[in-house]
Amino acid sequence: MHPILSRVDRLAVYLGVWLSAGVLAAGLFTRFGLSWTEALALLLPLVLLYAFVSLSAWYVSRASPLTTTSSVLRVLVSSFLASMFASGLWLGVANVWIAALKTTATFAPAADRYRQQLPFLLAMGVLLYLLSLAVHYVLIAFETVRQAERRQLELEILTRDAELRALRAQIDPHFLYNSLNSISALTGSDAAGARRMCLLLGEFLRNTLDVSGRQRIPIVDELALAERFLSIEQVRFGSRLRIERRVDEDASACLVPPLLLQPLVENAVTHGIAHLLEGGLIRLDVSRQNGHLAIVIENPCDADATAARPGGLGLDNVRKRLDAMFGREARMDTHVAAGRFRVELELPCV
Amino acid sequence: MRLRIAIVDDEDLARAVVREYLMGIADVEIVAECANGFEAVKAVSELQPDLLILDVQMPKLTGFEVLELVGRDVAVVFVTAYDQYAIRAFEVHAVDYLLKPFSAERLSAALDRVRERLGRGETLPVHDLAAAGQPAQGHTRRVLVRDGPRVHVLPVEKIEYVQAQDDYVCLRCEGKEYLKEQTLGELETQLDPAKFVRIHRSFVLNLDRLARVEIDERENRVAILNDGKRLPISRSGHARLSALLGK
Numbered sequence: 243m244h245p246i247l248s249r250v251d252r253l254a255v256y257l258g259v260w261l262s263a264g265v266l267a268a269g270l271f272t273r274f275g276l277s278w279t280e281a282l283a284l285l286l287p288l289v290l291l292y293a294f295v296s297l298s299a300w301y302v303s304r305a306s307p308l309t310t311t312s313s314v315l316r317v318l319v320s321s322f323l324a325s326m327f328a329s330g331l332w333l334g335v336a337n338v339w340i341a342a343l344k345t346t347a348t349f350a351p352a353a354d355r356y357r358q359q360l361p362f363l364l365a366m367g368v369l370l371y372l373l374s375l376a377v378h379y380v381l382i383a384f385e386t387v388r389q390a391e392r393r394q395l396e397l398e399i400l401t402r403d404a405e406l407r408a409l410r411a412q413i414d415p416h417f418l419y420n421s422l423n424s425i426s427a428l429t430g431s432d433a434a435g436a437r438r439m440c441l442l443l444g445e446f447l448r449n450t451l452d453v454s455g456r457q458r459i460p461i462v463d464e465l466a467l468a469e470r471f472l473s474i475e476q477v478r479f480g481s482r483l484r485i486e487r488r489v490d491e492d493a494s495a496c497l498v499p500p501l502l503l504q505p506l507v508e509n510a511v512t513h514g515i516a517h518l519l520e521g522g523l524i525r526l527d528v529s530r531q532n533g534h535l536a537i538v539i540e541n542p543c544d545a546d547a548t549a550a551r552p553g554g555l556g557l558d559n560v561r562k563r564l565d566a567m568f569g570r571e572a573r574m575d576t577h578v579a580a581g582r583f584r585v586e587l588e589l590p591c592v
Numbered sequence: 593m594r595l596r597i598a599i600v601d602d603e604d605l606a607r608a609v610v611r612e613y614l615m616g617i618a619d620v621e622i623v624a625e626c627a628n629g630f631e632a633v634k635a636v637s638e639l640q641p642d643l644l645i646l647d648v649q650m651p652k653l654t655g656f657e658v659l660e661l662v663g664r665d666v667a668v669v670f671v672t673a674y675d676q677y678a679i680r681a682f683e684v685h686a687v688d689y690l691l692k693p694f695s696a697e698r699l700s701a702a703l704d705r706v707r708e709r710l711g712r713g714e715t716l717p718v719h720d721l722a723a724a725g726q727p728a729q730g731h732t733r734r735v736l737v738r739d740g741p742r743v744h745v746l747p748v749e750k751i752e753y754v755q756a757q758d759d760y761v762c763l764r765c766e767g768k769e770y771l772k773e774q775t776l777g778e779l780e781t782q783l784d785p786a787k788f789v790r791i792h793r794s795f796v797l798n799l800d801r802l803a804r805v806e807i808d809e810r811e812n813r814v815a816i817l818n819d820g821k822r823l824p825i826s827r828s829g830h831a832r833l834s835a836l837l838g839k
Binding site for chain 1: 605606608627674691
């Protein structure tokens, strides 16, 4: 969308500026032997027309954008050529307009004096077009900044959302009360176990608070958090919850948004293991594949479960965050096959 | 009176804490510890405990489903960590429940109330409670039938038809018949009305099993099933059937 044509208020301001420029130029022309009426009759229609011609500067500025990687020479050359072309076109129209004015009784005597102004008109046309180009470059820069800001804001909202979700998961009544109940049970039979559970719970809560608020954390930190969570759930589920994990050494330095995996790991327990009489194995696999970080989380699920789709909201947030951060460079897929639920993430390793 | 108790919870530690508490309470005996609903149903039929201490969230069979299967034979104290629906249902129906983690005193008080209630011969409103305790999930996808110590899980698509028999329904499924203590009207409300139609006062039919409709020598309509089985169709049953097939 054209930044000026697309909004009436901007177009009005734009035309207003052009008209003032026209009046100023007319004032200048009165110094060269034209009366005010004659100068205005020549310039106002031409300037108004040129205002619309100059809107084409937007396409020029888009065709050779001014970014850190573009060549300055190219921008200069294309600006110069475009302004010469537009101005030449304008001059042609001006000739026609002068011929038209000549046919009227009022302006016929001024025709020759009009023609003397043509070189000035050409110079004016070039200058005005260049000015218009400059304005468009500035507008585009504004727009780019605004878009970047909006994307950043969106990302922040999603991150905040994930943090809130993770924090809520900790005080998720099921998780918290069941953990407390496990501690209560352990105090009677296994005091050391009870203490270990208290420590695990404390560390998990503290770690979650630590990572939330940060932009990126190493994948190993995220995995450590997931492991704390799973250790706590393992106390509860006992032999029903088994874990297998494989982390590529060269993937461990990759940075990920904090709490990215947490909802997925929680789903694996609450929508997977908890619904199975015998429990099962949760598999975590982190590797590096041609520059990308590949993460797979797999858990068994109840083949004839009544819930249609496991963990919709948590998955949704993960997908949106990846999208906001990496766009097309990241992807997330889920599969259900042979009684196992599998989430695959692939994101740039930064 | 000595209370014979079965503890039902899928978590070892959760059972352990109940066991520990019960050791300190007089006149109780733990007759079974069950790690899931199936074991609970088995324990009820084989050991006839007076009371189930029953966790709500369990795999495959929830506490409420266990209640539906055995609720008339045994008293129940529910246990849950947190479940809004369940807690509301308990409150509405004045059912005793324990919130994890709970104290030995709280358990002891619950047992006192169970003794009182057993003394008065009260039982729980089994079906109402089970219906209120679970979020509405639309139509049921499986029907649970208790057969002594065993629980049969019948996926609805495998049910051919259901026949009313006094206070029971007889479900025909893969050539076998299963008896369940429930009225046909009650079961009908749980089934998908786009698949199951009441063709007669005593019959609900799975539409997928219907081969054709015939008129017999006495001018009565008869449903012929895929396997050749014949079921009567009443006048209003035929109206319902045509309305459904006409769509």
